[in-house]
Amino acid sequence: MAIAELEVQSRSALGKSAVKKMRTEGLVPAVLYGEEVEPTPLAVNEHTLNRFFEKYGQSMLVSLASGDNNKDEERLAVVKDVQYHPVTGRVSHLDFYSIRIGVPIEVEVPLSFEGKAEGIAKGGLLQPIRRSLEIRCLPREIPEMLKIDVSALDIGDAIHVNDLDIAGIEFVSPVNFTIVTVQAPKAEAEPEAEEVEVGEEAAEEVAEEAEE
Structure with missing residues (x-):
């Protein structure tokens, strides 16, 4: 994975x-922390941050650059947590986790479902259960997203975490987690049968009235 630079400010x-x-x-308040790293309060320009997320997403290796940064020491991190304002939807706080290139880390990576499942042609419905998975790997091996091929799924089939085998990646999420499945089509109502039942009820009512 490439490294993207993000300008931050110490606070x-x-x-x-x-x-x-x-x-x-x-400005958006942020903090940098990690193993053997003292928590460091930071601030990020909101407009710069939004453009960064639009271009790179949230699974990118980040080089934190600031005017008071030691030029000989690159501060590498990943976005660990993003908090949003419940009303405005704007980013309200940001956590960066400091990393070392040769040490595996745990991150959450989004999923991308590719292909057309066989079951869809039979009326089935593709139902994603999870939109992201937590993985452990070396920082430079972090994928921007995990591509899941669903083309072989028939109605009732599913893909679980333990079905995935990606070189260099260990899955932290439980192996029995269902990722995506193809559901059977919903049973359609049978209006004709319903009309027959209504007709029978009406006939019974007429017969009862005649007997009276």
Whole structure:
């Protein structure tokens, strides 16, 4: 995986009032942490961050660049967590996890379902159960997404985590997790039978009235 650079700022002001002021200035509070790394408060320009996510997504290796960065020391990280405002949907906080190139890490990677399942031609419905999976691998082996071929799935078939075998990647998610399945088509209503039942009920009512 390639490394994308993201400009960040160090910040010393902490607390709710400081964070609120940052957001009014168009900055998103963030923190960098990891093994043998002291938690470091950061700030990211919201517009820059949105463009970064639009271009690279959230599974990219990130080189954190700032004016006070040591030019001889590259700060590499992955996006570990993104929090969104419940009303506006804007990014409200960001967690970066510091990494070392030669040490495996755990990350969550989105899934992409490819191909047309055989069961769809028979009226089945492709039903994704999971949209992402947690994996463990070396930082440079992190895929932007995991491609899952569903073309062989018939009605009632499913793909589980233990069906996947991708070189260099270990799955952290439980092996029995269902990823995607093809559901049988829903049974259609039988209006003719319903009309017959209604007709029979009406006939019985007429017969009862005649007997009276």
